[in-house]
Amino acid sequence: MSYSDRARGLYLNQLNGLKESGIFKQERFIHSNQSAEIEVEYPPGSSVKKVINICSNNYLGLSSHPEVVKAAHAGLDYRGFGMSSVRFICGTQDIHHELEARVTEFLGTEDTILFPSCMDANAGVFEAILTSDDVMISDRLVHASIIDGMRLCSAEHDTFKHSNMEHLEEKLEQYANKRLRMVITDGVFSMDGDTARLDEMARLCEKHDALLFVDDSHATGFIGKTGRGTHEKYGVMGQVDVITTTFGKALGGASGGCVSGRRELVEMCRQRARPYLFSNTISPVIVSGTLRAFELLTQTTERRDKLEKNTIYWRKGLSEAGLIIKEGDTPIVPVMLFNAKLSQDFSRDLYDLGIYAIGFFFPVVPQGQARIRTQVSAAHEIHHLNQALEAFTAIGKKYNILGKTKQEIIEMYGM
Amino acid sequence: MDDIKEVVLEYVKAEYAEDEDEVTYDTPLISGGLVDSFSMVSLKRFLETKYKISIPDDKATPEAFDSVNKIVQLVKEFQK
Numbered sequence: 001m002s003y004s005d006r007a008r009g010l011y012l013n014q015l016n017g018l019k020e021s022g023i024f025k026q027e028r029f030i031h032s033n034q035s036a037e038i039e040v041e042y043p044p045g046s047s048v049k050k051v052i053n054i055c056s057n058n059y060l061g062l063s064s065h066p067e068v069v070k071a072a073h074a075g076l077d078y079r080g081f082g083m084s085s086v087r088f089i090c091g092t093q094d095i096h097h098e099l100e101a102r103v104t105e106f107l108g109t110e111d112t113i114l115f116p117s118c119m120d121a122n123a124g125v126f127e128a129i130l131t132s133d134d135v136m137i138s139d140r141l142v143h144a145s146i147i148d149g150m151r152l153c154s155a156e157h158d159t160f161k162h163s164n165m166e167h168l169e170e171k172l173e174q175y176a177n178k179r180l181r182m183v184i185t186d187g188v189f190s191m192d193g194d195t196a197r198l199d200e201m202a203r204l205c206e207k208h209d210a211l212l213f214v215d216d217s218h219a220t221g222f223i224g225k226t227g228r229g230t231h232e233k234y235g236v237m238g239q240v241d242v243i244t245t246t247f248g249k250a251l252g253g254a255s256g257g258c259v260s261g262r263r264e265l266v267e268m269c270r271q272r273a274r275p276y277l278f279s280n281t282i283s284p285v286i287v288s289g290t291l292r293a294f295e296l297l298t299q300t301t302e303r304r305d306k307l308e309k310n311t312i313y314w315r316k317g318l319s320e321a322g323l324i325i326k327e328g329d330t331p332i333v334p335v336m337l338f339n340a341k342l343s344q345d346f347s348r349d350l351y352d353l354g355i356y357a358i359g360f361f362f363p364v365v366p367q368g369q370a371r372i373r374t375q376v377s378a379a380h381e382i383h384h385l386n387q388a389l390e391a392f393t394a395i396g397k398k399y400n401i402l403g404k405t406k407q408e409i410i411e412m413y414g415m
Numbered sequence: 416m417d418d419i420k421e422v423v424l425e426y427v428k429a430e431y432a433e434d435e436d437e438v439t440y441d442t443p444l445i446s447g448g449l450v451d452s453f454s455m456v457s458l459k460r461f462l463e464t465k466y467k468i469s470i471p472d473d474k475a476t477p478e479a480f481d482s483v484n485k486i487v488q489l490v491k492e493f494q495k
Contacts, residue, residue: 140454147453159454161433367448 022340023363028356033064034253036379040356051356052384054374057249059222059331060293060303061379067296068252068289075288087114087281088270095287102294103260107220107228107245108237111266113273114281118217118246118257119145124273125213125244125259126153126182133179137171139163139196141189143215150184162189165200172208180211182242187216187230188223191365191373193332195223198234206239213242217257218332221250221297222378227304241265247286252293256282307331307378310385314376317389322402324409331376334360335392336369338406339413343370346395353391368415419466419490424483426461440484445477455480462486468493 018024028042038053062068075095085091096114103112115121122145126136134155138146141162150157158175160168168183175181183205185196198214205212216229224232231240242261248254259269269276282290297303311331318325324336337343343359350357350372361370376385396402401409420440431450432438444450450458459475462468470493479489 140451150453157453158457161431362448 022344034058035064036061036377036381036384038356042351049354051351051354052380052388053356054376054380054384054388055357056253056375056377057218058253058377058379059250059307059375060297061377062251062293062296062303063253065252065293065296068292071292072254072285072289075284075286079284079288081285082283083280086279087276091280093284093287095284095291096281099282099287099291099294100258102291103245103258106294106298107243107260108231109240109243109260110263112258112260113266113269113276114287115257115259115273115275116279116281117248117255118215118244119148120275120279121244121257121259121273122146122149122215123152124149124275125242125269126150126155127274128269128272129242129265130155130180130182132156134182135175135178135180136182136184137168137175137210138184139186139189141191142184142186143190143217146184146186146215155182163194163197165197165204168201169204169208172204172210176208181208182211182213184213185215186218187214187243188218188330188332190218190332191334191360192326193328193330193334194326195219195230195233195328195330198230198236198240202234202236202239211241212239213244214240215244217244217246217249218330220245221293222304222307223330226301227297247282247290247293251297252286252289254286254289256286256290303378307376310376310378310380310382313382314374314385314389317385318374318392321389321393321396322404323392323396324406326371333374333376334371335374336371336406337401337413338368338370338410338415340370342399342409342413343372346372346399349395349398350391353394355388355391357388368410419487420483422465423462423486423490427458427483430457430461438483441482443481444483445481450480452477458486462490466490466494 028040030038030040031048032039034056036053037050039048039050041048079093079095083091100112100114126149130153132154136150136155136157138159139162140159158171160171172181183201188195202212219229221227223230231237242259242265244259247256259266315333318335326334337346340361343361347357347359357372357374359372428438459470463470480486
């Protein structure tokens with residue numbers, strides 16, 4: 001037997017280490033559709049409890065939308081379950097091409113290529129379009145999938161301080177001798193909910209003849225006046241060279257992602273991106289549901305507008321209750337608690353009061369910046385938000401942090 | 416040799432710290448979350464260029480880069 005007691009012992013030690021340091025992750029089983037209200041079994045084996053979900057990426061409430069579900073059923077009926085092939089052998093249907101065209105039109109780019117996920121898009125894109133003669137200059141807070149993708153690429157890499165345009169320009173000057181320089185950022189940063197200053201970044205890229213890359217996974221569908229994304233918000237549509245995004249959040253939330261941007265760069269991905277070349281693409285069911293999600297978004301901005309109203313209401317409510325939130329205007333609203341244990345206790349107490357939101361702490365966020373990350377959805381009605389605000393206020397009161405400054409909370413609970 | 420300490424501290428402050436961050440010779444840089452392991456690469460590159468040394472990847476560990484004092488120790492080891 002190759003899996004010896006020694007091998008088992010090694011893994012058990014590692015897993016116990018994770019448990020002891022409090023970073024062991026455990027899933028919560030949901031017995032319902034994804035929505036504003038969900039039925040959760042947690043801890044495993046306990047009875048199912050109905051709670052308000054305020055931590056999903058279901059920004060537009062499309063995950064269980066009847067029209068999306070209906071379209072997915074139709075996709076299953078007319079195009080089958082799977083392709084049993086990668087794209088370039090016999091794994092491309094007309095609807096894959098249709099979805100690529102739809103994304104291109106929606107984002108205002110030149111072309112698009114689908115990937116099994118945005119994680120795969122980010123894993124494949126850099127290696128496909130950059131070489132060891134180039135440099136990737138990324139914001140320090142970009143998503144882990146971008147970091148993994150950069151690690152797979154032979155181009156040199158460097159980072160600039162989060163959203164610090166002076167530091168970015170220094171780096172652009174430092175690497176002036178490179179064949180290509182690519183500036184890399186998230187559109188909306190997933191932990192803080194702030195947005196990249198794309199107008200300034202586009203200006204700097206123009207000035208220094210650099211390419212601009214944006215991962216807009218937490219923006220596509222709802223950021224900007226018509227939900228096109230962060231590039232629409234900052235008035236730079238057509239000026240971002242590469243956009244990667246996901247269908248696994250606002251756009252129905254199933255799975256799948258893409259690279260969208262300059263025609264030649266997308267074509268390079270079709271020729272060279274390994275997750276595209278060596279794995280099946282999105283199944284027909286998901287393509288069909290996602291196409292319907294795009295149709296719904298293009299017909300009206302109603303859902304995006306409702307999300308914006310809900311976000312304003314939620315941010316105002318938390319601030320007025322005396323909690324510290326990260327300033328911004330996106331539906332990602334971190335409630336700052338600073339201390340890791342406090343964030344875990346706060347989350348557990350919220351759950352007891354019927355509110356589902358998770359505490360994040362180091363190493364997911366920097367040391368001393370523990371928080372509850374809340375995410376607003378268009379699926380929320382005002383009564384959901386009011387009930388959540390009541391719970392946040394009651395627990396804030398319990399821990400005596402309402403109206404307190406960061407310093408005061410740290411003095412009470414430590415970093 | 417003390418000037419290495421000053422140079423590294425100044426570089427770390429300018430390159431990684433925000434205005435509100437207090438950085439001393441013993442501040443934990445990586446385990447404290449000030450410098451992430453991905454950004455550490457530019458620090459290694461800076462040291463190699465500035466001091467004309469080559470730090471092998473197996474020596475450029477997060478532990479060896481975890482404070483200004485430890486970094487100075489590492490630089491001295493490869494200056495020999």
